[in-house]
Amino acid sequence: MSSSSAAVKAVKTSINVASAVSSQTVSAASIASLKNAYMTNINLFTNYNFREYFKRKYNKEFESLNENFNKNQDIRAEYEKLNQELRMIKRQSIINQLYKFDELIVESK
Numbered sequence: 001m002s003s004s005s006a007a008v009k010a011v012k013t014s015i016n017v018a019s020a021v022s023s024q025t026v027s028a029a030s031i032a033s034l035k036n037a038y039m040t041n042i043n044l045f046t047n048y049n050f051r052e053y054f055k056r057k058y059n060k061e062f063e064s065l066n067e068n069f070n071k072n073q074d075i076r077a078e079y080e081k082l083n084q085e086l087r088m089i090k091r092q093s094i095i096n097q098l099y100k101f102d103e104l105i106v107e108s109k
Contacts, residue, residue, distance in 0.1 A: 026079045031069060034079070035062045038086055044093040047101045054089065 038058050045051040061082060068075045 041089045041093050045096050048104050048107050
C-alpha cells in the first residue's frame, strides 16, 4: 500500500511542478539569460561552419522572440521550444567536440 501511495505522491508532485513551470511568465531577463546560454554553448562548437550557422539561426529566433515580447503576445510556447532546442545544442556541441576538424582560412588569426 505504501508503494502505491508513494507513486501517487510522485505523480502529484510532477503535476504540481509542471503546472508551476507552465504558469510562470517569461520575462526579458529570462529571455536574455536563455540567449546567453545559447551563445555560450554555440561557441563550444569546434567547426566554424556549424558555429556560424547556429549563431545566425538563433539570433533570428531571439529577434522574433523579443519582437513578440514587446508586442505583449503569449510567448511561453516559443520560449519552451527554445529551451528544448538549447538542450539539443548542448548535446550537439558535445558530439562536435569529439571530432577534429581542420582549421579554415577564415578562422586563422
